[in-house]
Amino acid sequence: MNIGIYIYDDAEVLDFSGPFEVLSTANRLGNKNWNVFLVSEKPDVVQARGGFPVHGHFSFETHPNIDVLIVVGGIHIEEVKKPAVISWISNVASTSKRVASVCTGSFILAEANLLNGLTVTTHWEDIADLSATYPKLNVVSDHRWVSQGKYITSGGISAGIDMSLHLVSELSTLNLAEQTAKQMEYHWQKCT
Template identity: 50%
Template sequence: MTRTVGILIFDGIEVLDLGGPFEVLSVATRLAGRDGEAAPFQPVLIGASGDPAVGRGGFRVLPHATPDDHPPLDVLIVPGGVMDVPLVDPRVRDWVRAQAARVEVLASICTGAFLLAEAGLLDGRRVTTHWEDQADLAATFPALMVVPDVAWVDTGAVVTSGGISAGIDMTLHLVERLHSRALAERTARQMEFRWTGQGLQDGVTA
């Protein structure tokens, strides 16, 4: 089974929030292909329009699709960065909310949690975000429970991660959850990433 993984892109995106998960999914798919498996993941970059998104440091990236023409998604990842643009775009917020009702897993990285919270998708859940933004997230959205000192928090339908490189750790966790521990470990090794696996799943520290 190939899972289509949408990754939202927008002006102000943190480069590694995008590149890290994309690389994990790409490498995992390449390694699975060496074993003769069908592609387990197909990442799709989705922008609010067909224009390039300009991320931190002037990094420019083209979307594969928009909210109007993307393929059906199995997983949606909302990266972080400077969230000014997506937070004030009701079309993006409504689209994320609609996808949350359809996908198997909704995930955020870093300050992407603010967009999920603004859409009302984190109420009553344990979540995490970049250490620098945890107090702000908790104060702005008191209906959620912010967990410090973990790379990611998995509450089933929703997975949130800490900042920047923690998104790689979280995506490796998703590879393990949606495919296998073996493929996640091989992917981390291929990327020469020291995978901590230090997350919180269903209230239990992994």
């Protein structure tokens, strides 16, 4: 299973490193055949929040088929204005089994018209903006993550770790998700 995490300039570091750690740890503990990787638009170094340099494993042109797509948050304002990014997200999502967002990554999924009619969430600070900008979404503020069919959206930063553990439980077993949280010495908040 190929799990691609989309990164971009000014992405929140824990938004992508948290899910990456959860999924790669679960892969190791569960003897899974999961290929977890970072994807950026171009094969350049991405400057995440705080000037944290990250080099994706693949670019839009070089990544393998993606079974699970995770779109992270950060300063998303420029990302939603990029036709190439929105088109890529839409195309990858159309063939992926699961699509998830962390924090303001939900804005990027919404811009690609993937969340219309669904109940979703985002970082608490951006709830009103997401609701106003994308009125076809049912935006809730009292959930760390929301799972709706093939789509999962989460609140900000650490909520992405909780959501990723939930994703492990859906892709494999609850037991593996609990083992992963224990290995990470992380207190998993299971309730949505």
